[in-house]
Amino acid sequence: xxxxxxxxxxxxxxxxxxxxxxxxxxxxxxxxxxxxxxxxxxxxxxxxxxxxxxxxxxxxxxxxxxxxxxxxxxxxxxxxxxxxxxxxxxxxxxxxxxxxxxxxxxxxxxxxxxxxxxxxxxxxxxxxxxxxxxxxxxxxxxxxxxxxxxxxxxxxxxxxxxxxxxxxxxxxxxxxxxxxxxxxxxxxxxxxxxxxxxxxxxxxxxxxxxxxxxxxxxxxxxxxxxxxxxxxxxxxxxxxxxxxxxxxxxxxxxxxxxxxxxxxxxxxxxxxxxxxxxxxxxxxxxxxxxxxxxxxxxxxxxxxxxxxxxxxxxxxxxxxxxxxxxxxxxxxxxxxxxxxxxxxxxxxxxxxxxxxxxxxxxxxxxxxxxxxxxxxxxxxxxxxxxxxxxxxxxxxxxxxxxxxxxxxxxxxxxxxxxxxxxxxxxxxxxxxxxxxxxxxxxxxxxxxxxxxxxxxxxxxxxxxxxxxxxxxxxxxxxxxxxxxxxxxxxxx
Numbered sequence: 001x002x003x004x005x006x007x008x009x010x011x012x013x014x015x016x017x018x019x020x021x022x023x024x025x026x027x028x029x030x031x032x033x034x035x036x037x038x039x040x041x042x043x044x045x046x047x048x049x050x051x052x053x054x055x056x057x058x059x060x061x062x063x064x065x066x067x068x069x070x071x072x073x074x075x076x077x078x079x080x081x082x083x084x085x086x087x088x089x090x091x092x093x094x095x096x097x098x099x100x101x102x103x104x105x106x107x108x109x110x111x112x113x114x115x116x117x118x119x120x121x122x123x124x125x126x127x128x129x130x131x132x133x134x135x136x137x138x139x140x141x142x143x144x145x146x147x148x149x150x151x152x153x154x155x156x157x158x159x160x161x162x163x164x165x166x167x168x169x170x171x172x173x174x175x176x177x178x179x180x181x182x183x184x185x186x187x188x189x190x191x192x193x194x195x196x197x198x199x200x201x202x203x204x205x206x207x208x209x210x211x212x213x214x215x216x217x218x219x220x221x222x223x224x225x226x227x228x229x230x231x232x233x234x235x236x237x238x239x240x241x242x243x244x245x246x247x248x249x250x251x252x253x254x255x256x257x258x259x260x261x262x263x264x265x266x267x268x269x270x271x272x273x274x275x276x277x278x279x280x281x282x283x284x285x286x287x288x289x290x291x292x293x294x295x296x297x298x299x300x301x302x303x304x305x306x307x308x309x310x311x312x313x314x315x316x317x318x319x320x321x322x323x324x325x326x327x328x329x330x331x332x333x334x335x336x337x338x339x340x341x342x343x344x345x346x347x348x349x350x351x352x353x354x355x356x357x358x359x360x361x362x363x364x365x366x367x368x369x370x371x372x373x374x375x376x377x378x379x380x381x382x383x384x385x386x387x388x389x390x391x392x393x394x395x396x397x398x399x400x401x402x403x404x405x406x407x408x409x410x411x412x413x414x415x416x417x418x419x420x421x422x423x424x425x426x427x428x429x430x431x432x433x434x435x436x437x438x439x440x441x442x443x444x445x446x447x448x449x450x451x452x453x454x455x456x457x458x459x460x461x462x463x464x465x466x467x468x469x470x471x472x473x474x475x476x477x478x479x480x481x482x483x484x485x486x487x488x489x490x491x492x
Contacts, residue, residue, distance in 0.1 A: 005214055006150065012211035013147045013169070019204055020140055039087060042080040049073040118187040127186050135179035142172030143208060162215065163225050169212045170229065177205055245467065248460040256456045271457035280447065280458075282465060285440040290469070291354055292428070292439060293421040296361035301414050303362045305406055308371035309398050313384055323372070329365040335426075342430050352434045357427060367413045374409035375402075411477040418473050422466075440466045 053069045114127045146168040153161030180201055216226045248256055251265040276282070311323055345356045379402065387397040403410070425441040432438060444462040447455070 006153075009211045009215045010147060010150050012207045012214075013143055013150070016204060016207045016211075017140060017143055017147070019200055019207075020136070022200060039080065039083045042076055042083060046073065046076045046080055049076055113189045115187045115189040129186075132179060132182050132186075135175055135182060139172050139176035139179055142168050142175060146172060166212060166215045166226055167229065169208055169215065170226065173205065173208050173212065176208070180205065242467065242471075245460055246464055249457065249464045251457055251460075253454070253456045256460070267457055268461070271455070271461045274455050275447070275458040275461050280443055280462065284436060285438065285443045286465075286469070288437055289422055289439045289441075289466075292357045292424075293418050295354070295358040296421045297414055297417040299358065300361040300364040300367055300417050301410050304364050304367035304413070305371050305403060305410055306398065307368045308375055308406075309402055311368075311372055312375040312379060313381065326365045326368055330369065338426065338430065345431060351431055352437060353431070354437075356431055357421075357424075361417070361421070364417070367417065370413055371406060371409055374406065378405060415474055415477055419470055422470055 049069065049072045053066065053073055056066055056069055119127065146165045149161045149165035149168065153165065212226075243262070244260065247261060247264050249271060250268040251261065252267045252270070255261070255265060255267075311319060341356075341360075345351060350356045383401055384397055387401055392400075423441060424439075425445065428439050428442055432442070440462070444459065444466055447459050447462055
């Protein structure tokens, strides 16, 4: 069975390398198609000019105006006749026919021209053909290296050759996937249209991926190595946006507009000076955001835990209906109730106050649902009953016995609540108009209101300062999340 798996993996990789030399993308139009577009354009132009001339005749315009319009008609007809003659010559030479090119190593046909307008309007389009060919060669080399390592291993699934072959296989898949996506980023001038992906693209990705799954599924050391690599890749993807944000806070606006960079620059102090020079009071923003975020989080997590405890421990009439009602509230978007909430707060004269941003957080149905599910899986009712027998009150039982058991779940929901409240922009924008009460997201948003120039470096500094407390909260409470995963994984 092991040798069969080895042979199947080699066969799949070999077939993938073979498919990469077949034509897998094509442009359905050719030079004749481009010429036909010009013919259609001048045909419409002749019709429009002639219609304008007929209208001038009916309106009795001067002879000078009629002669000038007739000159446009004759000039357009002359151009159209030249295009028609050229089309006839091309047809006689059998110049028509679809153009195609191979995925590897064929270059783009020389007749095709890039659409510079689309390139200028969108940063997505970067028609770098040498880079595309380099990616394809790199993917081929990686898959060929994986195939050679399999052959060197001679079917020994526990050898290092087999593990390294799986790593090269994964790298080849990632490079090949990027090359396939890169293929669609060629903005070709109409009527050639963009590159059309064919059915051969899917085996190019599916076959080496299947080989990777087969090679890693039955080998312990390979499986563990691939899991480590996958977790490392996911960690890098998670950290990369934060790192780019921090790096951009040290770069100038001109550098940011030039493109992405992973290396810090030396403009952080300058960006900070620009930020503080725009009436951006960092300490006021921190204070306001902290009061709202941490105040609402404490109330939300504690009272939600108390509600979840009551629903889990007490079996009273209507408890199931009450729990279903809480779940139904989760499905109502906050934007639906925003207008009514604002009018309610306005009539209570609570505009420009922290109260409507903190107190309503007590009712948090999503947190109640999460904590209720956590208690159902981890709370033993015998602990509550033993506490009652010893004479402890309900609040003492909850605060001293149940709440410590819920701490991992409460820490998790606390992080979510802090992030949600700290980044909340819409609700404070509706309720707070006093400049001294604005939160950090509101202040950062106002940085883009400069009519003369947008300083992206200072905006990234503001975003970094806004995200910094969230990072501190996460690292402070991350051990409780890990403890929660450990508790959930223990079997009794």
